[in-house]
Amino acid sequence: MIEAQVIIVGGGPAGAACAWKLNQNGMSALVLDKKDFPRSKLCAGWITPGVLKDLQLQKEDYPHGLLSFPRLHFHVYGRTLRVATRQFSIRRIQFDHWLLKRARVPVHRHTVQQIRQENDTYIIDEAYRSRYLVGAGGTHCPVYRTFFKEDHPRKTQRLITTVEEEFKYDRRRNDCHLWFFENNLPGYAWYVPKADGYLNVGIGAKFSALKNRRTTIRRQWDYFTQKLAERSLVQGHTFRPRGYNYYLRQPLKNAQRGRAYIVGDAAGLATFDMGEGIGPAVKSGILCARAIFTGRRYSAAPVARFSLTGILWTGAKAAMIKRRPGGSTRRGCPK
Numbered sequence: 001m002i003e004a005q006v007i008i009v010g011g012g013p014a015g016a017a018c019a020w021k022l023n024q025n026g027m028s029a030l031v032l033d034k035k036d037f038p039r040s041k042l043c044a045g046w047i048t049p050g051v052l053k054d055l056q057l058q059k060e061d062y063p064h065g066l067l068s069f070p071r072l073h074f075h076v077y078g079r080t081l082r083v084a085t086r087q088f089s090i091r092r093i094q095f096d097h098w099l100l101k102r103a104r105v106p107v108h109r110h111t112v113q114q115i116r117q118e119n120d121t122y123i124i125d126e127a128y129r130s131r132y133l134v135g136a137g138g139t140h141c142p143v144y145r146t147f148f149k150e151d152h153p154r155k156t157q158r159l160i161t162t163v164e165e166e167f168k169y170d171r172r173r174n175d176c177h178l179w180f181f182e183n184n185l186p187g188y189a190w191y192v193p194k195a196d197g198y199l200n201v202g203i204g205a206k207f208s209a210l211k212n213r214r215t216t217i218r219r220q221w222d223y224f225t226q227k228l229a230e231r232s233l234v235q236g237h238t239f240r241p242r243g244y245n246y247y248l249r250q251p252l253k254n255a256q257r258g259r260a261y262i263v264g265d266a267a268g269l270a271t272f273d274m275g276e277g278i279g280p281a282v283k284s285g286i287l288c289a290r291a292i293f294t295g296r297r298y299s300a301a302p303v304a305r306f307s308l309t310g311i312l313w314t315g316a317k318a319a320m321i322k323r324r325p326g327g328s329t330r331r332g333c334p335k
């Protein structure tokens with residue numbers, strides 16, 4: 001039997017951030033993930049300045065490509081709004097691997113199936129034992145399934161279905177575009193450029209609303225990719241999209257049960273308005289680690305519920321700094 005003080009199921013941003021904080025505070029943590037890293041993860045890879053702040057990461061210290069967007073193009077009902085902001089894009093295949101290495105904890109490849117409690121400990125598949133157990137296994141997390149599902153069943157109205165593709169595209173533009181409600185889509189579509197010539201395009205929508213509107217995500221995807229060609233944003237590319245489902249934020253009374261915890265997508269923390277999940281995963285992972293090493297109760301309540309307020313606020317802040325005499329040379333000002 002392999003033992004650790006804390007076992008974290010899932011090495012995505014939630015699990016890696018939790019492991020990093022625990023290790024910094026002298027606790028022995030072990031991450032179990034069903035995949036070998038680097039692993040691919042469907043995601044547009046858009047991150048906010050808050051993610052860098054929570055990770056205590058300076059942009060220049062990230063060893064892989066990190067692209068900055070000083071503005072976003074919002075397209076709503078045929079109108080375009082250019083919003084000043086300060087956002088970033090990363091490639092998950094690199095970012096998640098780097099985060100996990102940075103945590104400096106052992107990582108075992110293991111698909112967690114069964115969890116049981118024995119006295120004061122958690123036993124995983126009769127192979128691992130820990131005093132604390134963190135569920136960071138995303139939408140299908142076995143810790144959620146075993147200890148939280150009954151009290152917190154997920155609401156189907158909050159289920160988001162997505163289709164996307166990330167690929168190298170030499171003619172990609174540098175700006176990020178978001179299209180809301182186009183073709184009666186109950187969600188939005190994105191065009192997110194990445195460093196090193198990569199591009200991520202995709203759509204996400206509420207599953208139940210799509211059904212009510214008698215349409216499917218695949219039909220919407222076909223419409224979207226046709227529009228990308230008409231707008232000369234992507235041409236001559238044969239798409240091979242993949243899909244994934246996850247849940248938007250919903251009421252969560254208890255993200256801790258005994259010494260078992262859920263963080264990130266396992267706790268269903270992606271924001272209501274944009275389905276942003278990396279920031280909430282990192283934040284909740286850190287909050288959970290803090291609760292473990294301080295002995296306080298863990299709550300995911302401080303994790304932001306909306307993204308748009310943050311996007312608009314960072315833009316307004318950047319504009320205010322720029323307007324101050326000598327402001328554009330001050331630290332923290334977007335370049």
Ligand SMILES: Cc1cc2nc3c(=O)[nH]c(=O)nc-3n(C[C@H](O)[C@H](O)[C@H](O)COP(=O)(O)OP(=O)(O)OC[C@H]3O[C@@H](n4cnc5c(N)ncnc54)[C@H](O)[C@@H]3O)c2cc1C
Binds near residue numbers: 141
């Ligand atoms: C198409 C798409 C686009 C998105 N775009 C964005 C975006 O631009 N910005 C943003 O902020 N968010 C975005 N999101 C949401 C974001 O990807 C997730 O919210 C985020 O990955 C959650 O992180 P996590 O660590 O909780 O879970 P995950 O990143 O899903 O990590 C969970 C880990 O657990 C492992 N695991 C699962 N089950 C087991 C098991 N039984 N045993 C062992 N290991 C297991 C998995 O292998 C995985 O590595 C997007 C999501 C999708 C689907």
